[in-house]
Amino acid sequence: MLILPAIDLYDKKAVRLYKGDYNEMTVYSNNPIEIARKFEQCGATFIHMVDLEGAKNGTTPNIDEVRKVVEYTNLKVEIGGGIRDEETVKKYIDLGVERVILGTAAVTDDEFLQKMVSKYKSAIAVGVDLKDGYVAIKGWTEKSQLTADEFFSHLSDIGVKTVICTDISKDGAMQGTNRELYKELSQKYSMDIVASGGVSSIDDIRALREMNLYGAILGKAYYIGAVDLKEAVEAAK
Numbered sequence: 001m002l003i004l005p006a007i008d009l010y011d012k013k014a015v016r017l018y019k020g021d022y023n024e025m026t027v028y029s030n031n032p033i034e035i036a037r038k039f040e041q042c043g044a045t046f047i048h049m050v051d052l053e054g055a056k057n058g059t060t061p062n063i064d065e066v067r068k069v070v071e072y073t074n075l076k077v078e079i080g081g082g083i084r085d086e087e088t089v090k091k092y093i094d095l096g097v098e099r100v101i102l103g104t105a106a107v108t109d110d111e112f113l114q115k116m117v118s119k120y121k122s123a124i125a126v127g128v129d130l131k132d133g134y135v136a137i138k139g140w141t142e143k144s145q146l147t148a149d150e151f152f153s154h155l156s157d158i159g160v161k162t163v164i165c166t167d168i169s170k171d172g173a174m175q176g177t178n179r180e181l182y183k184e185l186s187q188k189y190s191m192d193i194v195a196s197g198g199v200s201s202i203d204d205i206r207a208l209r210e211m212n213l214y215g216a217i218l219g220k221a222y223y224i225g226a227v228d229l230k231e232a233v234e235a236a237k
Contacts, residue, residue, distance in 0.1 A: 001208060001236040002215035004048040004078070004194065005039045005222055005229055007032050007069075009062035015052065016220050020129075020141075020168055022052070028223050033068040040073050042229035046098070047075045048164070048196075048217045054082030055103070056138075060091065070096040080127050080164070084109070089116055093123055101164060103127040104137040107144050107151070114158050125162035125194075126155055130181070136168060148181075149188075156189050162214065163189075166196040174200045174220060179207050186211045200226060205235045 007014045010025065014032045018024035029035050036047055047069060051062045059082060066079055079092055080101030092100045106113045106126045116124045128151060129136045135146040155163060165185060167178040177198040185193050192214035199205065200221045208216045221227040
């Protein structure tokens with residue numbers, strides 16, 4: 001299993017939100033590239049990045065920070081946050097990112113989703129953010145009518161390879177991850193599933209690894225020192 005340490009970007013800084021609330025933002029660093037280099041030193045091979053400003057308004061205000069990570073580290077980058085048209089997808093792929101994550105657009109514009117998956121194959125991942133069993137959109141500010149199962153089945157049918165699944169209620173809360181959810185998903189679907197939200201301990205990582213998940217995202221637990229990244233990378237192997 002891969003450990004994907006996370007950098008959430010806002011105003012060119014590395015930040016974290018509490019349960020997706022933009023009013024509950026903690027700034028961890030004014031220099032995201034320094035954090036990425038630390039990730040690499042700890043043995044990470046992949047990094048999960050989210051442009052939180054982009055998630056709100058569909059632009060790419062932090063693309064320079066993503067470019068620096070691609071250029072100045074050997075980390076493979078997946079990026080999400082406000083990617084709603086092919087121009088933005090292409091911009092990131094041309095930059096050298098490994099995977100572009102579609103979130104809101106994957107839910108609201110199925111034609112676009114299918115076109116991108118058909119054209120860019122495994123370079124397209126889908127972020128599925130769950131709130132009370134339904135898929136949330138627009139930076140977690142709205143709940144769609146789609147249930148988790150309906151959406152996962154559809155993604156599987158159209159050939160999506162990688163899904164990053166977040167239980168919003170667990171994100172940043174440091175109360176453990178939703179093991180039942182990921183167990184169920186890994187048994188039902190053959191896609192590469194990445195667990196996101198609430199990974200708070202090495203025990204969480206070991207439990208997810210035993211489910212044969214593809215990956216787990218490490219966010220707040222790393223930043224507050226609750227999980228040692230080097231240890232997490234080893235535990236995930």
